[in-house]
Amino acid sequence: MKMTPTVIIVGILSLLTAITLVVIYWPYTHRVTAPSEIFRNRSPEEEAGRKIYLANGCVYCHSQSIRAFDWGHGAERIAQAGDYLGDEPIVLGSERTGVDLSQEGGEHPDDWHVAHFMNPRNTRPSSIMPPFEWLGMERLTTLTRYIQSLGLKNADDRMQRQRFFKQHAVRAFEAGPVENVRWLASEIPEGWHQIPNPYPTSEASLQRGHKIYQFFCIGCHGPIGDGMGPAQPWIYPPPLNFTLLKGRKLSGGILYYQIMNGITGTAMPYFKRELESQKIWEVGNYVAVYFINQSDANQEPRGIDSSWEPGFNLKQKSADD
Amino acid sequence: MPNHGPENLSNRNRTAEAFTLTSAFWFAAATSFGLIAAGYLIAPDFMANIEYIHFGRIRPMHVNAVLFGFVTPGLLAAAFYYVPRLLRTRLFSQRLGVFNAVFWNITIAYGMIAISTGHTQAREYAEFPWVVDIMVVVCFVLAVFNILMTVRRRKEPILYVSIWYVCAAVILTSITYCLGNVIWKPDTGALQGIPDAIILWFYGHNIFGLLLTPLALGLAYYVLPIATRSPLYSHTLSLLGFWSLIVVYTHIGAHHLLQVPVPTWLKTISVVDSVAMVIPVMVFLINIWYTVKGKLGEIHSDIGAKFVFTGTIYYFFVNIQGSMMALPYVQRITHFNNWVVGHAHIGVLGFAGLLALGGLYYILPKLTGRPLHSRFLADMQYWLVLIGITGFAIDLTTVGLIQGNAWYNGETVYRILPEIHPYYVLRASLGVLIVIGAYTGLYNVIRTLYFNRGAKS
Ligand code: HEM
Numbered sequence: 016m017k018m019t020p021t022v023i024i025v026g027i028l029s030l031l032t033a034i035t036l037v038v039i040y041w042p043y044t045h046r047v048t049a050p051s052e053i054f055r056n057r058s059p060e061e062e063a064g065r066k067i068y069l070a071n072g073c074v075y076c077h078s079q080s081i082r083a084f085d086w087g088h089g090a091e092r093i094a095q096a097g098d099y100l101g102d103e104p105i106v107l108g109s110e111r112t113g114v115d116l117s118q119e120g121g122e123h124p125d126d127w128h129v130a131h132f133m134n135p136r137n138t139r140p141s142s143i144m145p146p147f148e149w150l151g152m153e154r155l156t157t158l159t160r161y162i163q164s165l166g167l168k169n170a171d172d173r174m175q176r177q178r179f180f181k182q183h184a185v186r187a188f189e190a191g192p193v194e195n196v197r198w199l200a201s202e203i204p205e206g207w208h209q210i211p212n213p214y215p216t217s218e219a220s221l222q223r224g225h226k227i228y229q230f231f232c233i234g235c236h237g238p239i240g241d242g243m244g245p246a247q248p249w250i251y252p253p254p255l256n257f258t259l260l261k262g263r264k265l266s267g268g269i270l271y272y273q274i275m276n277g278i279t280g281t282a283m284p285y286f287k288r289e290l291e292s293q294k295i296w297e298v299g300n301y302v303a304v305y306f307i308n309q310s311d312a313n314q315e316p317r318g319i320d321s322s323w324e325p326g327f328n329l330k331q332k333s334a335d336d
Numbered sequence: 337m338p339n340h341g342p343e344n345l346s347n348r349n350r351t352a353e354a355f356t357l358t359s360a361f362w363f364a365a366a367t368s369f370g371l372i373a374a375g376y377l378i379a380p381d382f383m384a385n386i387e388y389i390h391f392g393r394i395r396p397m398h399v400n401a402v403l404f405g406f407v408t409p410g411l412l413a414a415a416f417y418y419v420p421r422l423l424r425t426r427l428f429s430q431r432l433g434v435f436n437a438v439f440w441n442i443t444i445a446y447g448m449i450a451i452s453t454g455h456t457q458a459r460e461y462a463e464f465p466w467v468v469d470i471m472v473v474v475c476f477v478l479a480v481f482n483i484l485m486t487v488r489r490r491k492e493p494i495l496y497v498s499i500w501y502v503c504a505a506v507i508l509t510s511i512t513y514c515l516g517n518v519i520w521k522p523d524t525g526a527l528q529g530i531p532d533a534i535i536l537w538f539y540g541h542n543i544f545g546l547l548l549t550p551l552a553l554g555l556a557y558y559v560l561p562i563a564t565r566s567p568l569y570s571h572t573l574s575l576l577g578f579w580s581l582i583v584v585y586t587h588i589g590a591h592h593l594l595q596v597p598v599p600t601w602l603k604t605i606s607v608v609d610s611v612a613m614v615i616p617v618m619v620f621l622i623n624i625w626y627t628v629k630g631k632l633g634e635i636h637s638d639i640g641a642k643f644v645f646t647g648t649i650y651y652f653f654v655n656i657q658g659s660m661m662a663l664p665y666v667q668r669i670t671h672f673n674n675w676v677v678g679h680a681h682i683g684v685l686g687f688a689g690l691l692a693l694g695g696l697y698y699i700l701p702k703l704t705g706r707p708l709h710s711r712f713l714a715d716m717q718y719w720l721v722l723i724g725i726t727g728f729a730i731d732l733t734t735v736g737l738i739q740g741n742a743w744y745n746g747e748t749v750y751r752i753l754p755e756i757h758p759y760y761v762l763r764a765s766l767g768v769l770i771v772i773g774a775y776t777g778l779y780n781v782i783r784t785l786y787f788n789r790g791a792k793s
Contacts, residue, residue: 018495046529072391072392075391075392075396096529111749136381143376289750289751
């Protein structure tokens with residue numbers, strides 16, 4: 016084959032044309048145009064927030080694309096072509112230095128996001144996301160509107176839930192500590208109230224609890240558990256001051272449930288994705304021992320002791336029965 | 337074997353010089369940006385809240401400066417040197433060429449300012465806003481024109497394989513750049529929904545496949561046979577390698593979208609033909625490695641050829657790795673994490689970047705008619721960059737495996753941040769080596785070009 020300029024130019028151009036027709040033009044003309052069941056158009060403010068998202072390279076750390084085998088944020092629903100109809104440009108992302116944000120809307124209330132944007136270490140002590148304080152409150156509010164719209168109709172449902180419980184939480188908080196603690200507990204299924212922490216307190220378990228606390232909780236509840244962590248100025252109702260809980264019959268079960276499930280409507284996130292059972296009991300007990308100064312760890316009823324627990328007195332046990 | 341054109345020292349090749357300088361400069365700038373970005377991943381509150389350089393801005397600045405400021409001009413510098421020589425003629429217009437290089441720098445600088453001030457289109461490799469896009473296209477079209485006109489004036493009837501690759505790279509990129517940047521929609525530079533992802537990755541992939549790779553292969557085809565004084569192993573393989581590259585590379589961009597709702601047939605094609613990429617790759621490598629067989633001594637003694645040859649080894653790795661990553665089962669682990677970042681660095685720095693540097697060092701003595709300012713510094717840069725990129729490859733692949741396996745088994749992103757922290761520290765440290773290498777190179781290039789009167793090598 017003799018490679019003349021004509022052969023090269025005509026050859027490469029024809030190949031490119033043919034390939035473009037097949038892999039670009041054909042998929043374009045056969046694109047999905049039907050909206051998915053969650054699709055809605057974004058409001059102008061959400062659209063403006065999206066511009067801030069684009070201008071600041073959020074896309075280099077955050078994907079918006081849920082896969083069949085994901086576990087994390089938004090994994091309840093796999094992405095469909097019809098979700099993206101309004102996206103120009105589409106921001107699927109190629110790296111998850113941070114989490115997927117497809118379904119971020121309503122995951123947290125607005126105040127959590129503001130505290131987080133001000134400095135992500137406020138709410139997430141080991142985060143490596145850049146702070147966006149420099150955007151200023153106005154743009155942060157707009158950006159938050161976009162973030163709260165992610166997931167579209169699904170996000171709207173979640174936001175409705177956030178707003179509903181936010182009202183209750185604020186009312187309870189403003190009614191004073193006694194009423195607040197009562198309300199917080201009242202939303203928890205009755206069974207959990209009766210459950211003490213089934214595991215004994217030990218030096219090692221407190222140390223582990225401490226580590227978890229540093230890694231997940233300190234930004235809000237603060238190093239001494241008084242709710243004055245760096246996130247506090249932006250959060251309302253503010254992070255709970257644990258020292259108020261003494262003598263209010265807070266069982267280990269209540270602590271466990273709150274940490275596992277979070278308190279929707281407040282900035283208190285759920286931790287069931289990030290902490291296994293042992294870690295939740297241990298951070299709960301750490302809070303109880305050090306900040307509330309009152310722990311029901313290892314009280315009856317505690318069931319059959321787990322096989323790892325130290326100390327078992329057969330005679331004692333037989334005498335009990 | 338390439339033909340040696342007549343040496344014409346009185347007529348300096350200012351175009352090649354200008355592109356050399358461009359490349360060396362942006363190498364230093366781009367790696368500095370990269371180092372800042374790496375720093376942010378270690379200490380996000382250090383230099384925080386500076387709008388113009390926070391992570392979300394500095395990262396695309398780094399990527400674009402590497403691709404369009406360092407590697408492409410570097411490979412073009414060599415092309416502007418060897419194209420006229422292989423055609424036994426002079427470059428069509430030195431004036432146009434120098435203008436092209438100057439305009440190139442203005443374009444990249446403008447693009448950097450745009451991204452840094454938030455005027456980005458937020459599409460990977462297509463971040464530059466519309467005005468800059470037009471300027472980039474002008475840059476490429478000027479190069480196409482200058483090169484094609486040189487081809488027209490040639491005194492050598494046979495077009496050597498390097499010429500094919502250079503022509504294909506600049507012509508096709510002029511087109512794919514317009515397509516990928518959706519240049520007919522100035523305000524967003526994007527389509528809507530899933531088709532936007534498809535066209536973006538068609539383009540993004542072709543930045544590697546139809547720009548960096550052909551320019552780099554053209555360079556290898558020129559430098560290695562001459563440096564080893566060996567005839568090219570096979571003309572047939574050159575042909576096969578060239579056409580299979582154009583056919584296969586062009587249509588597998590959807591392997592970036594395997595986990596996204598794009599049509600299944602498109603994914604299938606991209607997976608199958610990503611594996612078929614071994615054809616153009618191995619054909620080239622067999623051809624070039626057989627050409628230099630038994631001549632490692634010659635390669636070792638020519639710093640330019642040393643860079644180029646090392647780059648071809650990385651070419652082997654990046655493509656084997658790429659073909660594996662295109663397999664859906666593998667991608668469940670490797671997608672979305674630092675594994676891909678590792679691959680990107682192996683490809684763009686380990687392969688295309690090393691070749692670009694090799695090109696610069698190969699042509700510099702020929703452009704100036706004097707030896708390099710310092711062979712020692714060039715060797716030092718070789719080792720700094722080589723250790724840096726090899727370290728990157730190991731480090732980022734490891735991080736990627738940690739992330740990918742953890743996520744696949746239900747760990748959250750946040751939980752493993754502390755676990756990968758030390759690897760980020762190592763990565764930034766290796767980055768320091770590369771940055772030092774880049775500045776060393778810049779110094780050496782400037783000294784060789786402008787302050788080298790009578791210096792010994
Ligand atoms: C046989 C050849 C190759 C194949 C099959 C291949 C395959 C792939 C695949 C499948 C991805 C996507 C990974 C993911 O997102 O999970 C990817 C990404 C990438 N490749 Fe390659 N690759 C090849 C060669 C190269 C070469 C030669 C270069 C550089 C010159 C390169 C540069 C990149 C870059 C920069 C990315 C990152 C894209 C992003 O930002 O997400 N690749 N490659």
